[in-house]
Amino acid sequence: MNWQGKRYWLVGASEGLGRALAHQISRAGAEVIVSARNADRLAALVAELPGPARAVAVDVASTDSVRAAAAEVGEIDGVVWLAGVYWPMRAQDWDADKVEQMIDINLTGAARVLGQVVPGMVARGRGHVVLTGSLAGFRGLPGAIGYGASKAGVMALAESMRADLGRSGVLVQLANPGFIRTRLTDMNDFQMPFLMEPDEAARHMFAQMNRISFAANFPRVFAAMFRLGQFLPDWMYYRLFR
Numbered sequence: 001m002n003w004q005g006k007r008y009w010l011v012g013a014s015e016g017l018g019r020a021l022a023h024q025i026s027r028a029g030a031e032v033i034v035s036a037r038n039a040d041r042l043a044a045l046v047a048e049l050p051g052p053a054r055a056v057a058v059d060v061a062s063t064d065s066v067r068a069a070a071a072e073v074g075e076i077d078g079v080v081w082l083a084g085v086y087w088p089m090r091a092q093d094w095d096a097d098k099v100e101q102m103i104d105i106n107l108t109g110a111a112r113v114l115g116q117v118v119p120g121m122v123a124r125g126r127g128h129v130v131l132t133g134s135l136a137g138f139r140g141l142p143g144a145i146g147y148g149a150s151k152a153g154v155m156a157l158a159e160s161m162r163a164d165l166g167r168s169g170v171l172v173q174l175a176n177p178g179f180i181r182t183r184l185t186d187m188n189d190f191q192m193p194f195l196m197e198p199d200e201a202a203r204h205m206f207a208q209m210n211r212i213s214f215a216a217n218f219p220r221v222f223a224a225m226f227r228l229g230q231f232l233p234d235w236m237y238y239r240l241f242r
Contacts, residue, residue: 001209003028004029004030005031006031007030007031007075007076007077008030008076008077009073009076009078009117010032010033010034010082011081011113012035012060013034013042013045013080013082014034014036014037014041014042015036015041015182015183016180016184017132017177017180017198017205018036020198020199020201021080021082022034022049022053023050024202025206026049028206030051031052032053033076034046034053034054035055035069036058037058039055043055060105060109061101066109066116070117075120077127079127080132081114081130081131081132081154082132083109084105084150085101085184086184087102088144089147090143099145102146103146106147106154107154110157111157117129118161121169125168125170127171129170129171130172130175130208131154131158131172131174132154132205133151133152133154133174134177135176135177135178135222135223137151137152137155137176138155138176138227138229138230139226139230139237142241155174155176158173159174162174172214173213174215175205175216176216176217177204178195178219179194181196181198204219
């Protein structure tokens, strides 16, 4: 991948994985446009980045906000979807508002942004779309009401886009990380195997973006457990993953 002179829009870049990935892409030579709701965090990030960068605040829960942000961003070479919200939740503790927010931000928010970007890329015959899924999206997990479903939706969205756009000049990629240390995972009250720091996860994701392969699941050993879970019979899967 030649990053020089490219323009990438990172949506959900004010902290965590998005912030770390912005540094990776900026160091590679691309112009980085970072978006999230918190304008102060975005401004601080722009000041840190070594290359050309600017901030465009956006609320991905609002179609009007996304349209305005996309118009301000203008023509881009690539978009990286990183935005997401999360609350650990069992079905017994169903919080309707939080479940709705997780699905609206994590999945519908992605669709709002892509709806403003993908048609232009298709018309130009070139572009790069990177979606952030999760190992939690491979199969239903305990305590993941809302979040797991939203990430499974993002993963299916990426798969359909890859199938449709494979020969269009628009490269579609999917990154499925495991646990990353952020303020969101700080809410978990259980042990998180193979917990990654944001910089480590960003290195995995940036390495994927420099290839043409579709999906990257990381860390590899942890990801292999989830991939194996897809092939287990129901009775065995729910007994093991409970």
